[in-house]
Amino acid sequence: DAKTTQPNSMESNEEEPVHLPCNHSTISGTDYIHWYRQLPSQGPEYVIHGLTSNVNNRMASLAIAEDRKSSTLILHRATLRDAAVYYCINPPSGTYKYIFGTGTRLKVLA
Amino acid sequence: DTEVTQTPKHLVMGMTNKKSLKCEQHMGHRAMYWYKQKAKKPPELMFVYSYEKLSINESVPSRFSPECPNSSLLNLHLHALQPEDSALYLCASSRGGLILSGNTIYFGEGSWLTVV
Numbered sequence: 657d658a659k660t661t662q663p664n665s666m667e668s669n670e671e672e673p674v675h676l677p678c679n680h681s682t683i684s685g686t687d688y689i690h691w692y693r694q695l696p697s698q699g700p701e702y703v704i705h706g707l708t709s710n711v712n713n714r715m716a717s718l719a720i721a722e723d724r725k726s727s728t729l730i731l732h733r734a735t736l737r738d739a740a741v742y743y744c745i746n747p748p749s750g751t752y753k754y755i756f757g758t759g760t761r762l763k764v765l766a
Numbered sequence: 767d768t769e770v771t772q773t774p775k776h777l778v779m780g781m782t783n784k785k786s787l788k789c790e791q792h793m794g795h796r797a798m799y800w801y802k803q804k805a806k807k808p809p810e811l812m813f814v815y816s817y818e819k820l821s822i823n824e825s826v827p828s829r830f831s832p833e834c835p836n837s838s839l840l841n842l843h844l845h846a847l848q849p850e851d852s853a854l855y856l857c858a859s860s861r862g863g864l865i866l867s868g869n870t871i872y873f874g875e876g877s878w879l880t881v882v
Contacts (some may be wrong), residue, residue: 688868699873700772700809701855707867743808750864752797752822754871756808 659722660744660757668734676760678744686749689720689727693740694759700743703729739764748756769793772857772872774880778853778880781847789840796862797869798840800832803854803876815840817862847881854878857861 661679668674680689690705704711704718706727711718717730731738743759768793779785789798797816801809810836814822815834829851831843840857854876
């Protein structure tokens with residue numbers, strides 16, 4: 657199973673950008689990079705996913721390194737509601753194996 | 767409607783009891799998942815059903831028995847559990863079919879299980 661490495665925790669001030677890194681050095685060429693987050697007392701929720709090009713949606717942006725061995729989830733203006741554990745996942749292409757790593761606990765300071 | 771509903775929200779059971787956790791979705795999804803999550807840990811994949819057939823079993827002990835009676839329902843039957851099985855059990859669903867980009871998974875809020 658593809659292994660991801662993320663910092664255990666990060667802090668950000670409210671309304672400032674946050675860059676959450678993820679290393680996935682064993683990723684295969686066709687494996688997508690997915691990000692989920694889990695707010696307190698809730699199930700995980702989808703944030704964004706991509707393969708090679710940078711991706712944007714209403715929640716966040718995903719920047720993928722050229723060698724695809726790392727990626728960064730960007731929250732453009734953190735709010736208190738963004739305090740959560742953020743998980744980077746590389747499910748093997750064409751499988752249902754969504755294996756969660758340890759994730760990054762994001763704390764947003766008012 | 768992007769909702770996965772799990773019942774009960776809380777369950778306390780003895781080690782000799784038999785109980786079930788239930789999960790329901792009406793998004794037309796054909797893949798359904800069970801995850802187990804201990805406090806301060808990431809969710810651990812247990813089972814995946816695809817088109818009502820068991821597709822993945824992550825070497826889960828037989829005291830956990832999944833069942834997918836139809837495309838909308840997923841059960842987890844529990845029998846002879848141990849206190850260390852106490853955890854949050856998360857159900858999820860996604861579109862069926864294995865596509866290269868991966869399917870977005872939608873999670874329920876979970877069932878909190880305490881084994882006494």
